[in-house]
Amino acid sequence: MDDAMASETIFSQILRGELPCDEVYSDELCLAFRDIEPQAPVHILLIPRKPIVNLTHIDVEDKELLGHLLIIASKVARSEGLESWRTVVNNGVDAGQTVFHLHIHIIGGRPLSWPPG
Numbered sequence: 001m002d003d004a005m006a007s008e009t010i011f012s013q014i015l016r017g018e019l020p021c022d023e024v025y026s027d028e029l030c031l032a033f034r035d036i037e038p039q040a041p042v043h044i045l046l047i048p049r050k051p052i053v054n055l056t057h058i059d060v061e062d063k064e065l066l067g068h069l070l071i072i073a074s075k076v077a078r079s080e081g082l083e084s085w086r087t088v089v090n091n092g093v094d095a096g097q098t099v100f101h102l103h104i105h106i107i108g109g110r111p112l113s114w115p116p117g
Contacts, residue, residue, distance in 0.1 A: 011047050011101040025076050029068050032076050032106070041109030042080045046073050052102040054091045073104050082108040088116070 021033035085108030
């Protein structure tokens, strides 16, 4: 699967404005919105605007974008009133990735058990 395939996902449709989302944050590099099937009281998806399939498809040129995503994940979690939260990146089918556009789950608002799977 290449990065071009990531451009044809539900997330790319959201980025293009073809599908609505419950937006909580947006800038020139990324978009955060509420998950439509939340697994906790707070469940937000953070996606880069750049179509990247998953972490297998990142390059060294993406290091600033990846750092930005983590900074924004923290900012979004705190803006939702979370003191504790989990960030999850599923990488590949066997890890539970269902949308092949890199995304970070920001999950919180209840105690989270370990291990997650």
